[in-house]
Amino acid sequence: MTTTVYRNATVFIGDGRPAPAQALAVTDGRLVAVGEDRTVAAIAGEGARDVDLGGAFVTPGITESHAHMLMLGEALDKVGLRDCGSVAEVQDRLRSAYARNPQTPRIQGVSWRFDIFAPGQRPTAAMLDAVVDDVPVILDANDLHSAWVNSAALEAMGITDDTPNPVGGEIVRDDEGHATGFLLETAAVQYAWAYAEAVAGETDRDRYLDNAFSAYLRTGVTAATDMAFGPGDLSVFIRRLERDGRLPFPVTAHWMLTATGDRTADLAQVAEVLRAREEIARRWGEKWLSIVGVKFILDGVIDACTAAMRDPYANGEAPGPIWEREFALPIAVACDAEGLQLAMHAIGDEASTIALDMVEACVQVNGPRSSRRPRVEHLEYVADDTIARMAALGVTASMQPVHCDPAILDNWKAQLGEPRSEAGFPWHKFRAAGVPIALGTDAPTAPHESFDNLFIATTARSVLEPARDAYRPERVFSPAEALEALTFGGARATGREHEFGSLQAGHRANLVVWDFDPRCTEPAQLIGADAALTLVDGEVAHRRA
Template sequence: MVTTIYRNATIFTADDAGSAGAQAEAFTVSAGRFTHVGPLDQVRADVAAEGGEVTEVDLGGRFVGPGIIDSHTHLTTFGEAVGKVQLRDCRTLEEIRQRLLAAHRADPGAPRILGASWLFDAVGGEHPTAAMLDEALPDVPVYLDANDLHSVWVNTAALEEMGIDAHSQDPVGGRIARDAEGRATGMLYETAGRQYARNFLESLSTPEDQVRFLELAFEAYLESGVTTVTDMAMNQADVAAIRALIARDGGLPFPVTAHMIIEPGADTVADLAGIEEIVALQQEIAVGPEAEWFRIAGVKFIMDGVIDACTATMRVPYADGTNCDPIWSAERLRPVAQAADEAGLQIAMHAIGDRTSEIALDLLEDCARRRHPRRHRVEHLETVTEETIGRMARLGVTASMQPVHCDPAIMDNWKSVLGDHRSEEGFPWKQVRDAGVALTLGTDAPTAPHEALPNLYIALTGGSAMSPELPPYHPERAFTPEEALTALTAGGAWAGEMERLRGRIRPGLEANFLVLDADPRQEAPEVLLSTQVRSTYVRGVQRHRR
């Protein structure tokens, strides 16, 4: 068996300060795992004493850290979004129209136009409508995912091909925007977007399409230094694609942990049946050939929407006086969450509004009283009270947050719809850290850019990776480099219940690591915006090289 010594590098292990690994000059990899970490002379002596073939790799003084763990992403949706018309940088409605027209001219035979990542700011003070899109493309169906993936904007041709009319029902937790006569006007909010638009489009895709989407996502992530992800809303089609990829290739480019999405069904009986199906699938995969690469950890409940669309549930109404009920009421979710907890599923709750996070903690505290210790988590926490943060610490609930969601370039609408002091109190990273809450950082791709280094830049500065000239959003909340790097690596392993496998450069763990030209702990944060990942290793194998 060959042992490889990696040396001449600035090594960040993500281990506790003061440990042997914290002063590492070198590390070794054998059979896909780290085997030694420490001073170079000691590493060489230990390897020589073991015998066997030895090679050495000089890393040229570059920075080495554990592979990034994106603890909140949507793999298939992200891969699919890569091929859609990109709209995040459009600042006006006319720019969006011109981008869509250009796509149509480039492929006039395409049966429909699919776009991604448009911002509410681009439409100004108006509500997006089908008529706005009809002016550019009246005859070709147009489907545009909002930047946050919680709304879909469509034109009249799309409404017609989906069969949405004045008689179409709003699903539980969703809404079809309508005019005074009840006619659909082009916006599908929350579960309406998923159950009408996304389910319709998914019905048109093939299993081969789903595998191709995964391949695109894996490739993009490896280029960004990501070596593990937690997918936060998998469905049956996603799982089938993962299994097909493993069957074809004998594995995945890197390991995947998944939370299965469950939305309110016809009644609680249907919801509980959904939990039983997830448990059965989890157990089937755990004893099958996919288990080495793929694991179902738990269940994902989307409890509310997003602030930009005023669909997140707030303690105090938005600036326009409106508010929104949760997608899952506490009464409806309680028996379902209890069933998931008792079955050993990790619960992840999407909670963006400050009222929603209170409800989430009530339910998780109820689960804790039943004496089933689990590592449950709350996703996003864009607005949250200090009391809720304290409760998270006491209950051992993990905070899963995404710095890219508060890039100042996309914050104007977010702040304006809140309209008061809350607009300056969002994304409370420092309060979460100070309270001792376990913390992990992700991207939520494709609702935000997937690249790890711009995400790290925002965490370090509160500034904008999209428009660096903009003033930062409350930089006093920012992380130190060590805090942010740990949250992006070991924090993701903890949140995903995989700290015994990966997340640090430590003997016995999988040899997942990245190599950078810049040291995030020493360079100015702005350097990260132009730094690229030189190489990415998964289980000791170089999967990406610049």
């Protein structure tokens, strides 16, 4: 068995230890020594392969704590429009995408921004027909709440003057009643995305998964927690496992539960999760894919005034949660009794209160258990008493710095109104209370790049518009704290901290080599930085060209 020694580096060990290390040794996919050059060389012994890292910075692999692997991979397959500043730029982008691939049966785009339209102007099919009129064009808005489509797409989706608006959505129409090419909320879901889903084949979905793995490896991710797993994802992952017997890096998955308003139907979903968990574990063990838990979407988002708040929004709206306690608590207890970890999407302060009630109910009914690892996702506006309860119960705060890029907060602040608009994303309070923290990106709702996420975590400034003022900079993480939450924090959140997440002898050799140490560099250098080398189980999974 060959041992490889990586030396002449600055090694960030990753579980809060300040121990200085310059080298590590890897045998058969595992770390066998981490420490000073001379000590590691002595343990590795004669004949070890020697790699001089030239003073580079080494961290444990990043755990993407809130991933949507297939959705990200699909988004990466689409024409990116986030940086288009005008309708003309969107048209140019589509024209060249079509010219590059003239045989394509359709063109999909993602992340166009509302500010490219003049005041009072809305997206129309005619704007797109002007550049592509013979194949469907479907462009998702950057908030993924609406779609802009051309006339060929309207026809392919079967939308006519007589098609009614779906509940909770709108097919925007002109004065004569003709659809104009703009689909809002459930109309986007039920027409644009249902169509895209229906026409995508197995090879498309396999490619989406490949896209996600390679994009993540480029940015130093060597483990991910998929936060909305379902039957569609399962079949793609199973195909991959049947083909390769492994994944490019380990994925832990939370199965998405749907609030049905019927306890029997809720519980039937738990049975489905258990069947899937058992099938994966029986056929492939837990090394690469493991269904560790379930996901509850307890509320919506602040931008659309659908997050559940204790007090009404600035406009007076006061929506309730998606899961009421009478349904959420019993199903949480049933999942917990089966050893499934609970992940609760809770953006508003009322939703996170319900999330903690769910965890308390589990402890009361099923007793204390150190492997429980419940977690709350997002926590954009949260009450101090909730933070104290999270600390007492050991509930992980899973947060996404890219969601509070100052460039996307204007509407968010307006909906909350003062003083709540100045008290969002209180990372410093979680740290002070001793709440376990895991950082992720929730891509594709936000950019997936790890060091862009690190930039916002450590500066509270904008990646999208660097000239913007920081949002509440007293909240920021030190670079070491943020790196730890991106690596060790994510592994601990799913109970895998003894396997990876810090660089210690015995752990899987999942690590990343970076060009610079973010603890002592100008933060702007973080934006757009990628990994020079990413190792998974000691093997090169990505090397910068």
